[in-house]
Amino acid sequence: MILNTEGTKPIYVQISDWIETEILSGNIGKDEKVYSQYQLAEMFNINPATAAKGLNILADETIVYKKRGLGVFVAKDALEIILNKRKTQTLQRLIDELVIESGRLGVSEAEIIEMIKIAGNKSGGAKK
Numbered sequence: 001m002i003l004n005t006e007g008t009k010p011i012y013v014q015i016s017d018w019i020e021t022e023i024l025s026g027n028i029g030k031d032e033k034v035y036s037q038y039q040l041a042e043m044f045n046i047n048p049a050t051a052a053k054g055l056n057i058l059a060d061e062t063i064v065y066k067k068r069g070l071g072v073f074v075a076k077d078a079l080e081i082i083l084n085k086r087k088t089q090t091l092q093r094l095i096d097e098l099v100i101e102s103g104r105l106g107v108s109e110a111e112i113i114e115m116i117k118i119a120g121n122k123s124g125g126a127k128k
Helices: 011-024 037-044 048-060 078-105 109-123
Strands: 064-067 071-074
Touching (some): 011 037, 037 048
């Protein structure tokens, strides 16, 4: 992975996202040890405190757990947590874009809801 140092996404968030992707891709399985903050710092040429901040995000979201003196490990239900998180993020981004674009076009909330219902019925998509 190459870190984007010129973008708006902080480095520690990029580290957190990268580890999530490693878990999703199966490169790190449940109860397997995750890279230490010092390994991450060396891999990406960053400050260990920045790497630790990325690991703390994952720990706060219960994607990983820490064992004192042993390291950081992938939680049993990490995959499900990550998938739910990414699903929510993707849908929220799409809804935000829909609301913004609808506002520009002068479409009311009621019209948007009706359009979503029609689209859902056509595709058999969204659950009720």
